[in-house]
Amino acid sequence: MPSDTPQPAFVLVRPQMGENIGAAARAMWNFGLDRMRIVAPRDGWPNQKAVAMASGAGRLLDEAQLSATLADSLEDCDFVFATTARPRELTKPVYSPEAAMKLAAEKTAAGQKVAVMFGPERAGLENEDVARANAIITVPVNPEFASLNLGQCVLLTAYEWRRQVEEVVDVTTDLGKSDWANHADVDALVNHYEGRLEEAGFFFPPEKAPGMKVVFRNLFSRLPLTRADVQMLHGVMRQMVRWKEKRD
Known part of the structure; x- marks a missing residue:
């Protein structure tokens, strides 16, 4: 059964190729949409090419609402979007996918039934x-190449839907098996380096040493270090000291 999550229905109007229907199902399910409606598919229904292309999203095809006419498919809808790249001689508000899905999210959350129509591959919606x-x-x-594949158009719209209903983090960092180093970790690292560098005569001349240490510490405090990074840098310094002692 389709999920209970409020969402728009994606209506494929007179789709021509089973592969594109399957690609559309896959794109929908990628972004959590599972209410597909199919109007008068050219090659009949069910379609084995659609099933093969859906690759894991076959449930959407099994549960798709099949209609002979567009009027039948839209009869229970409160608000309908039409996707089209061609200029039309019709007075209607035109939305970007992002703005359209924002409005769709508001309307579905308020209990309205929203549909998005996608036209057949060759010429789009009439x-x-x-x-x-x-x-x-x-x-x-x-504008010089405005034609979008049916699956691509569904994917773009579904992606924008997902952005409206899920919190999307713009940037994340995969820490692997480590954690971020805390202040004590970084402080111990800086003290380790300062001590060894002081022994090596790095902080010279003496009157400039305090300022050099401030800059050195500031350098490490700016770096987004993990605990694994800190351990590695401790190891680098220890090995350098061992190497120096062996040479001496």
């Missing part, structure tokens, strides 16, 4: 299809 929509979604593509 004006008669777009006329049934409340608004248009247009992707800011290269």
Whole structure:
């Protein structure tokens, strides 16, 4: 059964190739969407090429709502978007995918049923299809090559949906098996280096030594060091000292 999470239905209008239907299902499920509707697929239904291409998202195909006409597919919807790259002689608000999915999230959270229509591969939605929509979604593509594959268009829209309903962290750091070094870890490292460098005569002349130590400590405090980094740097200094003692 489709999930209970409020979400829009993605309506594939007269899709022509089973492979593209499967790619659309896979793209939807990548971003947590599982309400697919299919209107008058050219090659009939079910379609084994769609199943093969779905690769793990076959449940969406099994549970897809199949309709003979677009009117039947949209009859229970409160708000409908039409995806199109071509200029239309129709007066409708035009949204970017991001703005459209923000509005879709607001409407579904309020209990409304939202649908997004995607046209057939060769020419996209007809004006008669777009006329049934409340608004248009247009992707800011290269005007000299505006054609998007059905699966690509579904993927872009589904991605923007996910961004609206899930917290997306812009930058993360994979620490592996380590943790960030704390202040005590870094302080011990700096003291280790200062002590050995002082023995080596690095902080010279004496009157400049305090300022040099401040700069040196500041250098380490700026670095995002892990505990593994700190352990390695301790080891580097210890090995250098051992090497020097052997040579002496």
